[in-house]
Amino acid sequence: MTVQDTRRVAGMAHLDVAPATPAKPAGKPVRRLPVQKDWPTWAIVTAQLGILVSIVAAWEISATTGAIDAFFWSQPSAIWRTLKIFFTEGDAWTDISFTFRSTIFGFLIGTTAGSLFGLSFWWSRNYAAVVQPYIICFESIPKLALAPLIILVFGLGLVSKVAIATALTFVISTLTAYAGVKALDQDSEKLFYSLGASRWQVFRKLVVPVCLPWIISVLRVNIGLALTGAIVGEFIASQHGLGRQILYAGQTYDIALVWVAVLVLSTLAIVMYATVSWLESVLRKGTRQ
Amino acid sequence: MPVKVHLDHVGMAFTTPSGTFRAVAPMNLSIESGRFVSLVGPSGCGKSTLFNVIAGLLQPTEGHVLIDGEDATGTIGRVGYMLQKDLLLPWRTVLDNVILGMEVQGKPLKEARERALPLLQKYGLAGFEYLYPNSLSGGMRQRAALLRTLLFDTDVILLDEPFGALDAQTKLQMQEWLMQLWSDFKKTVVFVTHDVEEAIYLSDEIHVMGTRPGRILETIPVTLPRPRARTTALTPEFITIKERCMNLLATPALNMAA
Numbered sequence: 001m002t003v004q005d006t007r008r009v010a011g012m013a014h015l016d017v018a019p020a021t022p023a024k025p026a027g028k029p030v031r032r033l034p035v036q037k038d039w040p041t042w043a044i045v046t047a048q049l050g051i052l053v054s055i056v057a058a059w060e061i062s063a064t065t066g067a068i069d070a071f072f073w074s075q076p077s078a079i080w081r082t083l084k085i086f087f088t089e090g091d092a093w094t095d096i097s098f099t100f101r102s103t104i105f106g107f108l109i110g111t112t113a114g115s116l117f118g119l120s121f122w123w124s125r126n127y128a129a130v131v132q133p134y135i136i137c138f139e140s141i142p143k144l145a146l147a148p149l150i151i152l153v154f155g156l157g158l159v160s161k162v163a164i165a166t167a168l169t170f171v172i173s174t175l176t177a178y179a180g181v182k183a184l185d186q187d188s189e190k191l192f193y194s195l196g197a198s199r200w201q202v203f204r205k206l207v208v209p210v211c212l213p214w215i216i217s218v219l220r221v222n223i224g225l226a227l228t229g230a231i232v233g234e235f236i237a238s239q240h241g242l243g244r245q246i247l248y249a250g251q252t253y254d255i256a257l258v259w260v261a262v263l264v265l266s267t268l269a270i271v272m273y274a275t276v277s278w279l280e281s282v283l284r285k286g287t288r289q
Numbered sequence: 290m291p292v293k294v295h296l297d298h299v300g301m302a303f304t305t306p307s308g309t310f311r312a313v314a315p316m317n318l319s320i321e322s323g324r325f326v327s328l329v330g331p332s333g334c335g336k337s338t339l340f341n342v343i344a345g346l347l348q349p350t351e352g353h354v355l356i357d358g359e360d361a362t363g364t365i366g367r368v369g370y371m372l373q374k375d376l377l378l379p380w381r382t383v384l385d386n387v388i389l390g391m392e393v394q395g396k397p398l399k400e401a402r403e404r405a406l407p408l409l410q411k412y413g414l415a416g417f418e419y420l421y422p423n424s425l426s427g428g429m430r431q432r433a434a435l436l437r438t439l440l441f442d443t444d445v446i447l448l449d450e451p452f453g454a455l456d457a458q459t460k461l462q463m464q465e466w467l468m469q470l471w472s473d474f475k476k477t478v479v480f481v482t483h484d485v486e487e488a489i490y491l492s493d494e495i496h497v498m499g500t501r502p503g504r505i506l507e508t509i510p511v512t513l514p515r516p517r518a519r520t521t522a523l524t525p526e527f528i529t530i531k532e533r534c535m536n537l538l539a540t541p542a543l544n545m546a547a
Contacts, residue, residue, distance in 0.1 A: 191376045194344045195441055196366020197393045205393075209380050 074255040082256040083263070092264070098240035100268060102158055102230035103223070106165020111222050114170040115215045118177025122184070122207050123199070135174055143167045144232050151237050161238065165229035169222040173215065180214030181207065216283045223276045227269055242268070290321040292358075293477045294343065294368075294445055299352035301338050301503075311502035312338045315351055318496070318505065320479060322444070325471060327480045327488035327495045329534060335503020336481045340447050343479070344370040356445065366394075369446035369476075373453060375434035377422035383433050384409060384418045390441025405440055412436060413466060428459040432466065439470065445477045453483065461519070464491060468516070485534045489527055490517060497537045506537050 039047075056076050062068045063075035070078070086092050121128035147164050154160035184207060192202045234243025242265045249257035300315035313335040320326050328336050341347035343354055345365040354362045361367050369390070377386045387409060388401040409418050413432055422430055431451055438446050451467075452460045464487060471478055482488050488495050492511050499506045509530055513521055521527055 185376075187372050187374055188376050188378075190341075190346055191370070191372060192393065193346060193365050194368075194370035195390045195393045201393055205389075206378070209378070 071253075072255060074259055078256040079259045079263070082254075083260045086257070086260050086264075095240055095242050095245050095261075096264060096268060098158065098161075098238075099227075099230055099234065099242045099265070100272075102161035102165055102233065102241070103226045103272065105158075105162040106229055107169055107223050107226035109162065110166040110169025110226065111173045111215075111219065113166070114173025115177045115211075117170075118174040118179075118215075119181060119203075119207065119211055121178050122181045122203065128178075135171065135178075139171045139175065143171075144229075147229075147232050147236055151233065156237050156239060161230045161233035161241070164233040165226040168225040168229040172218050172222060172225065176214050176218045177211055180211030183214075184210055213284065216280050219276050219280050220273065223272050224269070227272065231265070290323060292319045293322040293324075293356065294318075294320040294479070295355040295358075296339075296343070297353045297355060299339070299342060299349045299354060301335065301342065301347070302350045313342075313349075313503040316505055320445075320477060322477055323475055324493045325478045325480065325491055327482060327492040328498055329482060329485060329488045329495055329538070330498030330503075331483075331500055331538060333503070334498040334500045336498060337449060338503065340370065340449055340479075340481065343445075343447060344368055346370075367443060367445075369438040369441045369443045371434055371438040371446065371448050371451055373450050375422075375430040377425075377430055377433055377437075379422055382419050382421060383414060383425070386422065386433055387437045387440055389437055394441070405436070408436060408440065412470065426459075427455055428463060431455065431463060435467070435470070439474055439476065443476075445479065448478060448480045450481050450483065452487070460487070467491065472516075485531055485538070486522060488534070489513075489530050490522065495530070495534065497534055499537075507533075509533060 059068075059073070060076045063070040063073060121131070143164070146167065150163050150167070151160045154163050188206055188210075189202060192206055197205070230241070231243035231246075234241035235247050238244040242261050245261040246258055246265075249255070249261060296316060296318040298315045298317060299313065300311075301313040303310045303312055328339070330336055338347065342349045342362075345354075345361065345363050345367060348363045352362075353360050356367050377383075378389070381389075384402060384405060387405045388396075388398070391401040391404070392398060406418065409415065414429065414436070417425060417429060417433075422433065425433065435448075435451060438448070452463050455463060468491065480488070480491060489511055495509045495511060497506045497509065498504065511530060513524070513526060
C-alpha cells in the first residue's frame with residue numbers, strides 16, 4: 001500500500017467518527033482551504049539536479065547528432081576540455097583575481113562613500129535640497145554609457161574598472177542612506193534633544209544605527225552592480241580579467257572558451273553574493289532589525 | 290513650597306498661509322517643587338505645544354519659561370521629557386536604553402549601568418535588563434521609558450500621556466507603579482492625560498485646558514489624602530472634582546452644537 005492509500009483510509013476512518021457533514025446550502029459550492037504538501041529536501045534536490053543533467057545531456061546529444069550547430073553553441077564535452085586547459089595552461093587565476101579585485105574595490109568604495117554621502121544629508125535640510133537634483137540627475141544617467149570616458153581618463157588597468165564599479169554602486173547607496181535619513185522618526189530626535197544631546201551625539205547614537213539596516217539592504221544589489229561594472233570595463237579595454245577573456249574568445253570564435261569564462265564568472269558571482277548575504281545576516285543580527 | 294517651573298506669559302502662535310494660528314494664548318502657570326500636576330484637556334488644547342516649550346524644543350512666540358527662577362526658554366536638557374511613544378531604541382538592551390540620558394550627559398557607561406541596574410530590579414524590570422525592547426509588553430516598555438526619563442537626573446519630568454495606549458488593567462497597575470516612583474524620587478511631575486479619573490487619582494493639582502486658543506480654563510486642587518486607595522474614586526470629594534472637570538471639558542462641545 002502506498003503512502004497515499006494509507007492516508008485515504010485514515011481519512012475515511014476519521015469520517016466515520018465525525019458527525020455527518022451538514023447539508024450543503026443550495027447553490028453555494030463547498031470550498032476548502034487549498035493545502036500544499038511540502039516535498040522532502042532530497043526530492044527537491046533530485047528534481048533540481050535532474051533538470052541540470054537533462055539540459056547538459058540534451059545539449060551534448062543535439063550537438064553530436066547535428067541538431068544544433070556545435071560551431072556556434074559548442075558542447076558540454078568540449079567546454080569541459082577547455083575548462084581543464086584554462087586552469088592548467090592559461091593564466092586563469094590572474095584573470096579571476098583581476099575581476100575579483102575590481103569588483104570588491106568598486107563595491108567597497110562605492111558603498112562606503114555613497115552611504116556616507118547619503119547620511120550627510122541629515123546635517124542640513126538646505127544642503128540636501130540644493131544637492132538632491134544633482135543626485136537624481138546622476139542616477140538617471142546610464143552610468144555604463146560613461147564607461148568609455150572613464151577608461152580614457154583612468155587608463156587600461158585596474159583603476160578604471162574600479163571606477164566604473166564605484167560609479168554604479170555609489171548612487172544606489174547614496175539614495176538608500178538618504179531614504180533612511182528621511183524616514184527617521186522626528187520624535188526619536190526630539191527625545192535625544194530633550195536629553196540635551198549635541199547634533200554629533202544624535203548622529204552617532206541615532207541616525208547611524210537607524211540608517212544601518214537601509215545601508216545593509218543594498219549590499220547584495222551593489223555586489224551584482226559592481227561585478228557588472230568591472231566586466232563592462234574589461235569589455236571596453238583591458239589586458240586582464242574574465243570580461244576580456246570572454247570578449248577575446250568571442251572574437252576568435254572559441255565558443256567553448258566563452259562558456260568556460262562565463263561559467264567561472266558565474267561561480268565568482270555566486271561566491272561573492274553568498275558572502276555578502278552572510279555578511280548581511282550577521283549585520284542584521286547586530287542591529288536587531 | 291518654592292516654585293519649580295514658572296511660565297511667564299508664555300504664548301504660541303504659528304504662521305500659516307491662511308493667517309496666524311493661535312495655539313496657546315499667553316498664560317501664567319506656576320508649578321511648585323515636588324508636586325504632581327496634571328494638564329487635562331481635549332485634543333488641540335496645546336498641551337503638547339506647552340510641553341515642547343517647557344522642554345526647550347520649541348521657542349514660544351512670547352513669554353519666558355523659568356526653571357528655579359532662571360530663564361530656561363529655549364534651552365534643552367533641563368527637564369526630563371517622556372513623549373507619548375516609548376521611543377525605546379530597538380538595537381539597545383533595556384539597560385542600555387534606560388541609561389541613554391546619563392550617556393548623553395557624558396557619564397561613563399560602566400558607572401551609568403551600575404546606577405541603573407538596581408533600579409531596574411527594584412521597579413519591576415528584573416529579568417528584562419538584557420533583553421531587547423521588541424520582546425517586552427506595552428506596559429514593560431512604558432516602565433523602561435519612564436525609568437529612562439527618571440534616570441536623566443532632572444528635578445522636573447514631563448509625561449505626555451504615558452499610559453494612553455495601554456489596556457485598562459495595565460493602566461491601573463502603571464498608575465500605582467508611578468505613584469511609588471514619585472514618592473521615592475521626589476520629582477516634580479507634569480502629567481498630560483485625557484483621562485479625568487487618572488488625573489484626579491494621581492495629582493495634587495489639575496489644570497483643565499480649553500481649545501481655540503489653548504488656555505487654562507480652571508485650576509482644581511486635589512486635596513484627597515495620600516496614599517490613595519483605588520476606592521478613593523468612590524468618595525464624594527473625588528466625584529465632585531470629576532463632575533467639575535467633566536463640565537468644564539463638555540462646555541466647548543455644547544458651544545459648538547449651539
